[in-house]
Amino acid sequence: MLKIELFKILCDGQFHSGTELGVQLQCSRSAIWKAVKSLKLEFNANIFSVRGRGYCLSNAIELLDKQLILNALTANAKKIVSNIDIFFSLDSTNDYLISDTKLNKYNNSICQICLAEYQYKGKGRRGKQWVSPIGGNIYCSLSWNFNKSFHELAGLSLAISVGVANFLKHYGVTEVELKWPNDILWQGKKLLGVLLEMHGEASGPCTTIIGIGINFNMKNLNVDIDQAWCDLNSILTTLPSRNIFTAHLLDNLINSIQLFEQKGLAAFLESWQQYDVIQDKEIIIKKLDTVEQGIARGIDPSGALLVEKNGQITALYSGDVSIRLSDAKSTVEST
Template sequence: MATTTRERLISLLSDTNEYKSGQKLSEVLGCSRTAVWKHIEELRKEGYIVEAVQKKGYRITTRPNNLIPGEIKHQLDTKKLGHEIHYEESVASTQEIAHQHALKGAPEGSIVIADEQTSGRGRLGRAWHSPKRSGVWMSVILRPNIPPQKAPQLTLLAAVSVVQGIEEVTGVDAQIKWPNDILIDGKKVVGILTELQAEADRVNSVIIGIGINVNTPIEAFPDDIATIATSLKIASGKEVERAYLVRAILEKMEKLYHLYLDHGFAPIKLLWEGSAASLGKRVRVRTITGELYGNAQGITEEGVLLVEDDEGTIHRVYSADIDIPRES
């Protein structure tokens, strides 16, 4: 994994049990002690608390809750995902930037991540509230050798990855609402948007956008979504380290992605159904042609939702909004 001098310095100073002398850092990083000092000052400006003790050296004692590449790559255990990171403080949409990088040949596993989106979007062009420094707004570029019609399966794979990452980092139980939402206690905490760059018979790239309300306080949600949205901090009662969450999700996603490429969708389908919020429940299905009420029975090998109506007819739902009425 290619790393910058700043990223290597963060890694070297992250062992809080050991100080690193300026001379040692200079030798390992291949730069002057003055350059080392300048890098440390820049880290302090970014919110790191770097302790300096005479005759011992430096160490990081407190890390900021940010999403700079050095924080994400620190202890990241993947072969591809997250090795190339394009970070911005504020963007219109990480999806738009990811599309541009994908067209220019960005390697598989590249991610675009931002501290704020000013024009974040979800399915059907809906706006996605993406306030500064409170969430994770990222897009992952994959280049699977699959036919275009199978690309929706990767939305479900990404959803399982996010649920597993959330559970590892926070211990909170999250559930998936078909096709692309993740809920905690019935409220939306994550949205996933999958888009293609493809030809008639082959996929050039799949771009998976993931928006997570991480540390968003309840008062920060607009009035129109305040009753249906939540964040990991609200659910867990504690602030969540965003870079740790991103690492966990990328690691889970890479493992599931290789499982998918090697064994197909069947193992992903089982994992998805194990975290599904709607299976066995009565749902309202809203499509461009009308509404359908019935019981969600499961998904097909293609990721299509199966809903049985009150007459016993099974409907295959390819694209729709799903509502799960709250139990009284």
């Protein structure tokens, strides 16, 4: 499509005149103008124009490249990953892997991966939308076939979060925090989220879709997010290659899943305690139409949040629950 090819050219962050673009894409200047308008309307692309200079994207963007990512995977990951699908635009990377055709087509493979430059129905927990501006972040979903029951996979989301937190530290992101059940924060601001969806027999086997949304570079992007957030661009002095970073993220996810298969959540509990930002703090618990308060006391071996209320400890399972610190200054809520 013309607008996609145009966007690819503009990804260098330089000015391109309408005449130059028309010649390169073999179309009229009017068609270029319409394509730019479409990119703004459909994808909220931050493209601006200057008379006499042409069109320019607000940020240079390194588009995702399947071959670069595959080449950068470790030998272990290359043996596991049977396919990577990359889309310019998609409703949701999770939904793509969940679709019956994908589940049936690849039911004999262990792992499938889907990436997108833009999601128009990005998914968060409890039916909320994950804001997914074009080209600035990493929207990744990985499917994995487990010979385990839903119950045995109860702590997988937390294990993945710990693995990603360790991965971010490797890249120089200090002060990483985990907030039960699936938020990864930096200095109290949301940096990324994890969403797991399970399909199959409750007693096993089952396919689990692991969705990761990372705020990579949100500079100059048109976004409207209802909570405190940050991106890697604001944390790191120099941003890594988006493709290499994605490959290393996939390596980390695969390693974390394999460790979880072998040893369960027990292998991640100590690290969770180090990252846990709500432990021993007063929290507000929203559950359907009820609101309660308590003190977070860490997690149990299954991954349930332990909450103290009136001297009694109860276990809270994620489900349709949201958690936030009771401190009025806290602006991030687990979604």
